[in-house]
Amino acid sequence: MCMVIFAPLFAIFAFATCGGYSGQLRVSVDCMNKLESNLSIGINFAYPFRLNQVSFEVPLCEGKRRERLFLVGDFSSSAEFFVTIAVFAFLYSLMATVVYIFYQNKYRENNRGPLIDFIVTVVFSFLWLVSSSAWAKGLSDVKVATDPDEVVLLISACKVQNNKCGSVYGPRWSGLNTSVVFGYLNFVLWAGNIWFVFKETGWHKGGAQRYPGTTPEKPVAAFNQQPYNQGSFDQSGGGFSAQGDLGQQSDYSQVGSYASSGPTSFSNQM
Numbered sequence: 001m002c003m004v005i006f007a008p009l010f011a012i013f014a015f016a017t018c019g020g021y022s023g024q025l026r027v028s029v030d031c032m033n034k035l036e037s038n039l040s041i042g043i044n045f046a047y048p049f050r051l052n053q054v055s056f057e058v059p060l061c062e063g064k065r066r067e068r069l070f071l072v073g074d075f076s077s078s079a080e081f082f083v084t085i086a087v088f089a090f091l092y093s094l095m096a097t098v099v100y101i102f103y104q105n106k107y108r109e110n111n112r113g114p115l116i117d118f119i120v121t122v123v124f125s126f127l128w129l130v131s132s133s134a135w136a137k138g139l140s141d142v143k144v145a146t147d148p149d150e151v152v153l154l155i156s157a158c159k160v161q162n163n164k165c166g167s168v169y170g171p172r173w174s175g176l177n178t179s180v181v182f183g184y185l186n187f188v189l190w191a192g193n194i195w196f197v198f199k200e201t202g203w204h205k206g207g208a209q210r211y212p213g214t215t216p217e218k219p220v221a222a223f224n225q226q227p228y229n230q231g232s233f234d235q236s237g238g239g240f241s242a243q244g245d246l247g248q249q250s251d252y253s254q255v256g257s258y259a260s261s262g263p264t265s266f267s268n269q270m
């Protein structure tokens with residue numbers, strides 16, 4: 001159940017904290033002639049961190065003249081990559097939850113559900129790792145590019161000895177730090193789930209019981225195998241198809257397989 005609850009939730013945290021971010025820094029330019037100074041120059045920026053498109057005006061400390069400057073760098077690719085992966089992971093995990101809960105039988109059919117689920121889970125784990133790492137790197141670059149002490153270096157007036165420039169305050173990073181943490185948490189969550197999805201594919205049993213349609217001739221044997229095949233859905237599939245034509249005994253085998261597979265199907269999601 002953990003995967004079912006946490007995967008969509010963690011994905012939301014990841015893209016909301018990154019995609020919803022906006023920050024501000026403030027610097028001061030204190031000219032030799034105080035009248036020309038501006039002690040509170042605010043610079044706003046936000047997701048997707050195309051900082052080279054963020055402009056601000058600062059005094060030149062030469063009469064009333066001012067200059068328009070831009071921050072440095074474009075970090076939109078890593079930020080957008082991260083948010084895109086998070087959104088798709090959210091959509092997939094929601095869809096998987098619905099399929100898993102409401103379309104159990106279709107999910108088991110020909111083993112296709114577990115197979116697709118396995119591949120997609122592996123791919124998403126990998127993408128979470130890559131996008132979180134890329135975004136962690138992007139974020140550290142954003143932090144440098146928006147550090148007030150770095151921004152002051154861009155201002156011409158600040159290169160003149162007699163003018164004093166300084167930082168008033170820098171951006172708050174807690175939201176974006178959280179997004180990176182959630183990126184890696186999502187990776188751990190999805191990577192951990194690979195094992196449970198793998199178990200559902202039945203590959204670890206050597207593939208002998210992969211196709212449920214081929215086993216129902218011997219429902220009793222199938223029942224006897226239950227202890228070896230805890231959590232085997234192929235067995236429960238066999239039980240199902242045997243139920244119609246074989247009466248009491250196979251009903252029994254179906255109950256047996258239900259008992260063993262029912263709870264595991266949900267604990268697999270833990």
Ligand SMILES: *[C@@H]1O[C@H](CO)[C@@H](O)[C@H](O)[C@H]1NC(C)=O
Pocket residue numbers: 037038039040041042043057
């Ligand atoms: C200082 O800069 C801000 C822009 O951040 C501007 O709105 C404000 O008018 C400036 N103040 C003066 C005194 O020029």
